[in-house]
Amino acid sequence: MSVYSVTFSPSSPNPFESSEDLEMADVDISEVLLAIARQVSQSLQDISLVEPRRLKEFLAGALEVLNSEVTGIKLKIPGLKLLGDSLGDVGMTSDKDKFSLYFGIGEITTRTKSDARLRERLNRYLGPQKNQLVDAINQELLEPAIASLKAIGKNGLVVIVDNLDRLDSRPKDWGRPQPEYLFVDQGDCLNRLNCHVVYTMPLGLKFSKEYGNLTQRFTDEPKVLPMVSVKHPDGEICEKGMQQLRQMLLVRAFPNLNESERIEKIPELFENAETLDRLCAISGGHVRDILSILNAWIRKNKQLPLLRETLEAVIRSRRNEMVMVMSDADWELLRQVRQRKKVSGIDGYEKLINSRLVFEYRQNQESWFDINPLLAEAKEMQD
Numbered sequence: 001m002s003v004y005s006v007t008f009s010p011s012s013p014n015p016f017e018s019s020e021d022l023e024m025a026d027v028d029i030s031e032v033l034l035a036i037a038r039q040v041s042q043s044l045q046d047i048s049l050v051e052p053r054r055l056k057e058f059l060a061g062a063l064e065v066l067n068s069e070v071t072g073i074k075l076k077i078p079g080l081k082l083l084g085d086s087l088g089d090v091g092m093t094s095d096k097d098k099f100s101l102y103f104g105i106g107e108i109t110t111r112t113k114s115d116a117r118l119r120e121r122l123n124r125y126l127g128p129q130k131n132q133l134v135d136a137i138n139q140e141l142l143e144p145a146i147a148s149l150k151a152i153g154k155n156g157l158v159v160i161v162d163n164l165d166r167l168d169s170r171p172k173d174w175g176r177p178q179p180e181y182l183f184v185d186q187g188d189c190l191n192r193l194n195c196h197v198v199y200t201m202p203l204g205l206k207f208s209k210e211y212g213n214l215t216q217r218f219t220d221e222p223k224v225l226p227m228v229s230v231k232h233p234d235g236e237i238c239e240k241g242m243q244q245l246r247q248m249l250l251v252r253a254f255p256n257l258n259e260s261e262r263i264e265k266i267p268e269l270f271e272n273a274e275t276l277d278r279l280c281a282i283s284g285g286h287v288r289d290i291l292s293i294l295n296a297w298i299r300k301n302k303q304l305p306l307l308r309e310t311l312e313a314v315i316r317s318r319r320n321e322m323v324m325v326m327s328d329a330d331w332e333l334l335r336q337v338r339q340r341k342k343v344s345g346i347d348g349y350e351k352l353i354n355s356r357l358v359f360e361y362r363q364n365q366e367s368w369f370d371i372n373p374l375l376a377e378a379k380e381m382q383d
Helices: 029-043 053-067 101-113 116-151 178-185 203-207 211-217 239-253 259-264 273-282 287-301 308-323 328-340 345-353
Strands: 002-004 158-162 196-199 358-363 366-371
Touching: 029 101, 029 116, 029 158, 053 101, 053 116, 101 116, 178 203, 178 211, 203 211, 203 345, 239 259, 239 273, 239 287, 273 287, 273 308, 287 308, 328 345, 328 366, 345 358
Parallel strands: 158 196
Antiparallel strands: 002 158, 358 366
16 A cells, blocks of 8 residues: 655655555555545644644553553653653654654554564454544644645645555454455544545455445545556557557657657667567556566676567566466456356456456446456467
């Protein structure tokens, strides 16, 4: 996940990777709330806010709970006292006696992320108080921040919680799948933060029987971010999507040139324009995949321009890795997708989309699905 913090204008959000704060195989609502509070408070360090008295009380209580389980060196936070006991500092801050909400939450989440036992203790303490924790975040952090930002002519605060789409789908101890627990069971809590918030969520929820309940928890219906279209459902090349992918790659090498000037520079990077198009097409419009293939291509080629022969070797290697773990049933599912351009049910999602065997596209506001081009060229898919 990434929480994107304050935007002093509608553009240029400042991202952070949520996996830095959260153990994605085991996430609880209180941890998400703390992660948001930590990142927003870091983004607002240059803005004077009131003393977060209630949030300090939550952290003090959490420290008491965690330290009761820790042997040896106890966890301490500068400027925070437990039951009247004066604490020293852990780490260094610019002012050892000054409390920092960002630093304090970070000390707790760093300790609990790698220790399931401590994480359970923290969630047992904060879970029953989640509504009070949301109120404290709203009243002592978000609302004062928005008022301060507007007072200096800014538009307000936007929080974008990214990478929660990477939540592990394994069930919680009581059997509830983790994504359904967080976004359906705890959706009302996530929706109570008093600022503009955008959450990314696992695509599997779209295929879940709980999708109707999910849409009731949030004011806006979830929006799907599809692949960049490299072809149309009938197999014809989608020139608009290919153009976007070309520019996405070229701008990294030539950020100060316009689009036409970048196209003229293709021979400096690639053997020819057709070689660049081969990369774009074989990615299926999956941005992370196209960058990953490009990175492997650069390392294998070791010089510019990048050669088509080397790209094909990288493609064969990637395809081989994917094919090795596939069963006859998987190939049959892929044939059905190729024919019907559809994926059905949570099982189809888990087997096909979550494993990137199949990609989703949008055309005229409607979804359609197709096979990852790496697999479409496998001999198992040839008629």
